[in-house]
Amino acid sequence: MIEDSAQSWITGQLALTLLAVDPAGLGGLHLRSRASPVRDIFLGSRPPSLAPLRRITPNIADAQLFGGIDISGTLAQGRVVKSKGLLAEPQFLLLTMAERCTAGLAARLAQALDTQMGHCLILMDEGADDDEVAPMALRERLAFSLELDGLRAAELAEIVLDQHDVLRARKAVGEIGVPEDALEMLVVTAARFGIDSLRAPLLALACARAHAALVGHTSVTGEDLQIAAQLVYSHRATMIPQEAEDSPDQPDQAPEPEEPQNHEADENLQDIPSEMLIEAVKALLPPEILSALNKPGSAKGAKGSGGAGQKRKGNRRGRPLPSRMGTPTGDNRIDIVATLRAAAPWQPMRRKAQPEASGLLIRSSDIHIRQYQELSDRLIIFGVDASGSSAVARLSEAKGAVELMLGEAYSRRDHVALIAFRGEGAEVILSPTRSLVQTKRRLAGLPGGGGTPLAAGLKAMSELAQQAQSQGLSPSLAILTDGRANVPLPGRVGRAAAKEDAETMASVLRSMNLPSVMVDTSVRPQRDLNVLAGVLGATYVPLPRADARGLSKAIGAALEV
Template identity: 65%
Template sequence: MIEDPSAVQVQGQLALTLLAVDPAGLGGLHLRSRAGPVRESFTAPFKTLFPQARRISPSISDLQLFGGVDVGETLTQGRIVIAKGLLATPKPIILTMAERCEAGLAARLSQTLDAKTGHCLLLLDEGAEEDEVAPRAITERLAFRVDLEGLRYVELASMVIPPESLTQARAILNDVKIPEGTVDALAITAARFGILSLRAPLLALAAARANAALNNRKTVTDEDLQIAVQLVYAHRATQMPVDEDPPEDQDTETKPDDTPDAQSPKQDESELTIPDELLIQAVKAILPFDVLAALEGSGRTKTASGSSGAGDKKRGNRRGRPLPSRPGRLDGGNRIDIVATLRAAVPWQTIRRAQFPDRQGVLIHASDVHVRRYQEVSDRLVIFAVDASGSSAVARLAEAKGAVELMLADAYARRDHVALIAFRGEGADLILPPTRSLVQTKRRLAGLPGGGGTPLASGLKAAGELAQRVRAQGLSPSLAVLTDGRANVPLPGKTGRQAAQEDAHTMARHIRNMSLPSAMIDTSIRPHRDLQQLCGVMAAKYIPLPRADAMGLSRAIHSALGE
């Protein structure tokens, strides 16, 4: 357990040093810290260890990264100009504001790291919230992660490595031998900590070799492996290892072998066996106290900022509703707006012809280039999860049927689909698959059954599974739950009202982690406290409607889901 804050700094500086020894093998370092004196102090050695490092931002273009025909300069100079990309020469790269990195850039950088051409990456992750993190596609390819949250400038320690030591370590790195059984021990340790990626053992092996080379050793030792698993595995752990005790009936007492050959055999370093428990305890020694709680929300997606009533909107450059053109670069991902480009260039023709009297045609500079923009709007799906249990089921189902039909009446204008899940008895059923057909909806809703217990957890689970499926199909799902909040049927395998409440809260947290816009309509005569608490867990809007008709219910759902 780490209690000294300066230990974080020491481990981080060691990670930077090992990265300088083997940048291609270790990939890079993920630094989680806001901009300030603490981060500046930590990254100060990076300038010495990697003097040729280049700093980039998430808005960098493909032309700047990979190179190619520079259209702007080609138009200006009247000849083909080939720009050299940043990745043409292997060098360290510093990505600022990594939490804003888009999926496309993350894929390109990941592909570059996989090529093992000598690049390494320092991610400066400035996210303020738990869901503001750098893309996992990049971070899982980086050996190290350092979190400077909570450290003060006066608590930072320094670690200076002589340049000649780095030069010597790089020279002997390829000659460092790996003892037999090392790879197996690293893989077993990773599996026991719940690390499923095969990249982790490979990165740990590279870190152990780099540490051995840094200490002028020709063979990886136990000390090198302990340092490697601490730096590579600790932040990747998803579970604590279970102690494996030997069976009680196993005979643990063995008779000593007094033969001369078996007393103290001389073991070759190349056949050194590494005890797995040694590596397990090394990782446990630096795991933070709340490691499991910290890792629980690491995969969350960003919270939706709201809905426009017609699904998610995103800017594009290929299809969708046209937006006004804007000045931009032609980097292979944009499309030029010829009319807007000519319109921007025409007022400057007199001045430019005076500068270039021998040029013919319209003189276009890079600053004149305008690119097309489009806005893609995905269809939205409103999932109704209706409580069809109890004596008031008939009233609730009538309201839900009317609301579904009203919402479908203007579906073509709002680009809405609807689906209906009814939960009652022991589970939930998909009564109406996603549709925009009003005729099919009326036919399916005509024989909707009711009565029985209230399996609220099953209803939320079914809604979450449906939302995941339709997202993969390009729809933007939203959820409207109609219930009185009295969950009394748990998920299969459990019994009791308390288990039913716990399962409902578990499914509510799952809905929240999906960033699914939700509304909870309380149809009970009096507002239910348990249902209000469930809304807080699910991040849903609570709407008490004890006597709502179909029209009022439809308006409430439209308002709650952001239309």
């Protein structure tokens, strides 16, 4: 463990040094680490020749990045005053909480990196889960990636670097020669590791040139290519290269005469076959990544929303919230009343300081921005067990509960949907709607009888919930069943398979993080259904003899309607 930590630390130090040599060519570093002393030590160990870090956050405004009209300066001087943006000159940026970076900000920062003005970016990624990560649009433009979690400050080695070497390398990197077959070797190596981005070989070539300049080479050598492949490809690999099959024996042929090589770099590249680049990248692949690359990837469930609809703060519409201090951009509006209220107490003092000024004296600290809170509409998806001899009574209760809850939906902006599962599968009887007339018409001919395909019902509910989320709704689930799953998904047979499939689909629904309630309609509470509710993460409510109004109240209480 200490050796692995030391290797990771030395790799990170080398990455920072190479960034100091060629920040524009390498793009930057994706630093995945929670707040810790190790992270502070790492950021503090940057070479002094590296430009100072400018910290930015995911909520930075476009005016701060690209410049714009200075509102307070314009009001004070009576003419249009433009402010200079942060990206007007080459910067070394540190984006904190990069896992929260929006797609819009990622696109704008990626555009700034593509301009080749000399910008360099460190993504400080503090995500705890695998799905909490900085945007790919930024990560693929950065040469290096490093994870510091698990390292301890006591295990860190002190690395001393001559800063004169870094300054010398920065001046010489543009003159480093590149052999003809160097880029070809990097492209082939990237392809064998399943790296389909064309940026990766270009970043690896820039890394090789920076390393060559740092160690004093006049041209890229095989050693430089090995180190570049390790640093740039190890975190991008999506597959393990397959061993090449032995070719059939062929008769010996006389080697053709070759011209003598006059370049030292070309001789060094001939000494480093492409297979050594493959092994060099494998050497830096962590064991968990090696095992993961040998397994098919699994899709991650989407995060859901709960309560009475997801709360979304915006700047255009919704319920007004208290204004806040801020800078006006194209995405928000100035609260004129709040701005004047903040500036009013300071007018006498400012008038004494500027007696020649006329009108209101407004400073940037006075400007307040409007805020709104918009509630997304909620969708209650009913999954009703329509199987067996008691289906008629259950469906009658479900119909009444749906109609009662829909009758109150107009004040809460709720939608309802109904899925019935019976026989061999599930069917969407009622698509998401707020129409009471349409609901009564669809519920009138709801069929019943047959087996209990509980897994198919849960699967249909997950598909409808995903579709609703893509349309901006916040789904909630209400499942009414007696828990006797006896029909598995297509391709399997037996009650054991039916139970296993139901638990699998319940796990899928749980990963979506949706508010759920499991209503047990059997004569006696079923232990298996209680266990299934735990797998689903739903509230278990046993109601053996509840009428429509009782069902409506129980479901409403469980879902906090």
